[in-house]
Amino acid sequence: MKLLNLMICALFVLGACQPPQDNSANEAFEKNSKVIMAYIEGYQSENLDYDSWYADDVVIRGTAFGAPDSVGLQDIKEQDKMFLADFDLELTSEVVLLPGVNVDTKKADGSVRYYGDWKMIRSATDSTEEKSVVVKVYESFDFNEDGKIVFQQSYGDISAAYEYLVTDEEMDDNPEM
Helix, strand or coil: CHHHHHHHHHHHHHHHCCCCCCCHHHHHHHHHHHHHHHHHHHHHHCCCCHHHHEEEEEEEECCCCCCCCEECHHHHHHHHHHHHHHCEEEECCCCEEEEEECCCCCCEEEEEEEEEEEEEEECCCCCCCCEEEEEEEEEEEEECCCCCEEEEEEECCHHHHHHHHCCHHHHHHCCCC
């Protein structure tokens, strides 16, 4: 019996010697996920709160065909204004949020990745019917210590969806589209 008690005490001592677990990356992921959910809702409602979501020095990497390597916050504000004037967006799937990892250490770092299916809708006009298409999108977001996005990249066949939704005549009439 003494041996059993001694072994139990030894297990408690060994267990107590374990270093505390660092949960900061998971806590950052949970906090940053709320920003991404607000971002998603903002695009659906066309109520974009760039100042709450983005750091002033954010880099947004373009991945669509012909997109520049990266744009800044002012560029994305202008692009979104034109884009949302022509299209409505609706998330048609459950959002899948995943923790990201630091590219160098391969350890969780509070960054957020998400997958979702977005419906792009082009409203009817006097001469055209409403058209829509669903695009599967993957986006990744890195954050600073203040919980603001400092790097974003999006993957989805947005350029093909755009080409499907906009007629050649519309492109000729409005080269900025």
